[in-house]
Amino acid sequence: MDKIVIEGGRPLAGTVRASGAKNAALPLMAATLVAPGSHVLHNVPDLRDTRTMLRLLETLGASCERQGTIVRIDTTSLTGAEAPYELVKTMRASVLVLGPLIARTGYARVSLPGGCAIGARPIDYHLRGFEQLGVITTLAEGYVEASVDTVLKGNVVYFDTPSVTGTENLITASVLCRGTTVIKNAAREPEVGNLIDMLNAMGADIEGRDSDRLTVRGVERLRPVETEIIPDRIEVGTFLIAAAATGGEVTVAGCVPGHLPALIEKLRSTGVDIGETGDSLTVRRKDAGAGGRPALKSVDIRTMPYPGFPTDLQAQFMALMTQADGVSVIHETIFENRFMHVAELRRLGAEIKVDGSAAIVTGRRREELCGAPVMATDLRASASLVIAGLSVPGTTEISRVYHLERGYENMVDKLRELGAAIRTEREENQAGAT
Ligand code: EPZ
Numbered sequence: 224m225d226k227i228v229i230e231g232g233r234p235l236a237g238t239v240r241a242s243g244a245k246n247a248a249l250p251l252m253a254a255t256l257v258a259p260g261s262h263v264l265h266n267v268p269d270l271r272d273t274r275t276m277l278r279l280l281e282t283l284g285a286s287c288e289r290q291g292t293i294v295r296i297d298t299t300s301l302t303g304a305e306a307p308y309e310l311v312k313t314m315r316a317s318v319l320v321l322g323p324l325i326a327r328t329g330y331a332r333v334s335l336p337g338g339c340a341i342g343a344r345p346i347d348y349h350l351r352g353f354e355q356l357g358v359i360t361t362l363a364e365g366y367v368e369a370s371v372d373t374v375l376k377g378n379v380v381y382f383d384t385p386s387v388t389g390t391e392n393l394i395t396a397s398v399l400c401r402g403t404t405v406i407k408n409a410a411r412e413p414e415v416g417n418l419i420d421m422l423n424a425m426g427a428d429i430e431g432r433d434s435d436r437l438t439v440r441g442v443e444r445l446r447p448v449e450t451e452i453i454p455d456r457i458e459v460g461t462f463l464i465a466a467a468a469t470g471g472e473v474t475v476a477g478c479v480p481g482h483l484p485a486l487i488e489k490l491r492s493t494g495v496d497i498g499e500t501g502d503s504l505t506v507r508r509k510d511a512g513a514g515g516r517p518a519l520k521s522v523d524i525r526t527m528p529y530p531g532f533p534t535d536l537q538a539q540f541m542a543l544m545t546q547a548d549g550v551s552v553i554h555e556t557i558f559e560n561r562f563m564h565v566a567e568l569r570r571l572g573a574e575i576k577v578d579g580s581a582a583i584v585t586g587r588r589r590e591e592l593c594g595a596p597v598m599a600t601d602l603r604a605s606a607s608l609v610i611a612g613l614s615v616p617g618t619t620e621i622s623r624v625y626h627l628e629r630g631y632e633n634m635v636d637k638l639r640e641l642g643a644a645i646r647t648e649r650e651e652n653q654a655g656a657t
Contacts, residue, residue, distance in 0.1 A: 227621040227635065229612035230644035231594050234471030234508075237641045241459050241478040242268040242632040243292065243452035247414040249316040250391040251421050251452060252276045255296040256283065256323035257395055258425050260447030267294040267452055268632040271625070275314040279306055283320065298447075301328065308334035308365060314629075315339060318346055319388055321369060322395035325358055329371035335362065340601040342558040348389040352380040353396055356404065377402030377441055385410040385435065385528040391418055398427040400441035409437045412529040413453055413482045421450045456482040457535045458631060459504065461606045464539045465638070466506040467495045467519070468546065468614035473641055474505040485532040489540065493519045493547060521549030521586055526557050538564045538607035545573035546614060547586035554581050564604035567597040571611050571619065594619035599626045606631065613643055622650055 243266035253276065255262040267273055269289070277287045277294070284302030288295050304324045311317040311334035324331035338344055346367075350360045353369055355378040361368045377400040380393050390410040395418075397404035409415070411433055419432045425448045428440040459478040466473035467490055480487070480499045487497055490506065498505040521544060526534040534557040544551035545568055555561045562582055565575050572592040574585040594617030599605035605627040612619030621627075624647065627634060638645050 225624050225647045226650040227609065227612075227624050227627070228646050228648055229594070229609070229619045229621070231612050231614060231619055232589070232616040233469065233613070233642060233644055235466050235469045235473050235613070235638070235641040235643060236471040238474040238476055239462055239637045239641055240476045241454040244268070244414055244417070244455035244457070245270055245272055245630045246387070246412075246457070247417040248273050248452045249276055250319050250388070250395075250414065250418045251450065252280065252294070252296065253319040253323050254395050254418060254421060255285070255298050255447070256280070256301070256320060257326050257398060257422070258445035258447050259299045261295060261297040261299070262447045263449040264294045264296065265449070265451040266292050266454075268292070268455065270632055271629045272314050272316065275310060276316070279310050279317055279320060282307065282310070283324075304328050304331050306333040311336050315344060316388065318349065319391060321349065321353070321367070322392035325353060325369050325371065325396045326375065326399045329375070331369045333367050335365055335367050340563055340604075341561040344558075346389070348382050348386045349392045352382070352389065352393040355380045356396060356400060358396070375400040377404040377439070379405045379407065382406070382408040384408070387412050387415065390415055390437070394418060394422065394429065394437065394439060397439040398422055398429070398442065398445065400439070402441055404439040404441070406437040406439070407435070409435050410528060411435055413456060413479070417453045421448060424448045424450060453482070454478045457533065459483060460486045460533065460536045461539050461610070461631070462637070463490060463497070463504060463506045464536065464543050465610045465613055467493065467508060468543045468610050470508040471642070472505065472507040474503050476503045478502060478504055480504050484530050486536055489522050489524055489532065492522045493543070495519070518548030519543065519546060519586070521547040521551040521584070523552045525554040528557070534558060534561060535603050537561060538603045539610055541565070541575070541582060541584060542568060542607040542610040542614070544584040544586060545571075545575070545611065546589050546592065547584075549586055551584045551586065552581055553584060556580060563600040564607040567600070567604070567608055568611055570595045570597050571615055573611070589615060593617045596620040596622070599623045602626050602630045609634070609638070613638070613645070
C-alpha cells in the first residue's frame, strides 16, 4: 500500500486537463449490457473503479479491451447474470448492472452492496422501482435476485429523494419495457444526461434530460453505440479548490463550466477570481500585494442534489474553509456520515466542530496550520487531505491512498505538473488504526 508525501505551502500554477467522469463511465459501461454488439466508449478514465467494472462485465460474458482512453465492450453473448460479492464489495456501483441485465435477460443476481464509510447507502429505491415495472425481487444470502415472470411493463416510478444510480438503473431497466415509464423526482446530474444521450443514440426513446421527470417509451431493441464520457466535474472542482487553497493560478482545460454552477458561485464568494471559457475554468487568487495572500472569505455551503452544491466536493471545500477568514457552516444533507475527514483535518490544526449534519469551521491563518501524518478514509476525504496538505506549511503524509486511486486519474502527476511537491512512497507499516 502506498502513501502520499506532500511538502506544503507552495502555490499551484499552470494548466491541467480533466479526465473522463468516473460517475458517468460506470453507468455507461454497465449500459452496454442492454444492447448486444460491440460498443466503443471514448474518454474513459483509467481508475480502480473502471477496471473493476470491466472485470464485472467480463464475468458476465462481455469481452473488453482498453486502448488509451478508448474502451471497447462487446456484449454480444452474455454467459451469466450474477455480480459476485467479491467484486461488489470493492465497488458499490456494481449495482448499476441490475437495470441493464433486467432489460436484456429478465434476470439478475447481484450481491447486495454493503454500506461504506460515508453511509448505509441502501438500494431500496432501486428495488421498489424495479417492482413497479413488474420485476420480482428477493433478498437471500446477501444477494438481490431480480426476475421477470412475464414481461416488463412501463409504469410510474417515484423517488423519495433523487437517487443518481437509482435513476440510472430505472432508465436502463425501462428502455425495453412494453409501454411507457415515467420517472418522477429523478436525479438531474450531468452523468444521468450522459447516459440518456448514449441510450437514445442506441435507439431508446427517453425525454426529459436534465429535468426531474423522465419519460421512457419502451422500444423493441437497441443497437450498439460509439459514444463519449463527459469530463469529470468532481475532479475539476477538486483542482479548482486546490488552486484556491494554495494560491497561484490554475486552469483546468477540457471541462464543462456549466456542470459546476454551485461551486463556481461559492468560490467567487470566497474572493478568488474565476475565469470561464467554453471548455476551461481558471482560478486566480488575487495578489494581496505586500505581506502575503489575501484572506479567503468564509462561506457557508449546503450539499444538495444537482444543480445544488455537490456532496462529492464537500470535503474538499471544507479543507479550503479551514484557512478562511471567519466561520463557515457546512451542512451535509445527502449522506449521514460524510465528515470522516474532520478528525484528520484537525490533525493539521484545523478548528472544526461537528453538530449533527453540520460542521462549523473556524478559519485559521495558514501559519497556524501545519502538516502531519493523516489517514484517508474514503475517496473524497482523501482529496480533502491532499488539498489541506498542499496548502499548509510542513510535511503531510497521507496513508491508505488506494481510496484516491478509485476516483482520480493520475492525480499526483497532475499536481506535480502544477508545481506541487508531492510524491507517492511505499508505506512501511501496514498497521494503522483498524
Ligand atoms: C452517486 O451515488 C455517486 N456515485 C456518488 O459519488 C454521489 O455522492 C451520490 O450519487 C450523490 O450525488 C456514482 O454515481 C457511482 P444516491 P448513489 O442514490 O447513486 C439515499 C463519489 O465519491 N438513497 O444519489 O449511491 C442515499 O442513502 C461517490 O464519486 C436511499 O435511501 O447516491 C443518499 O442519502 C460517493 N435509497 C441519497 O439517497 C436508495 O435506494 C442519495 O444517494 C438510494 C439512495
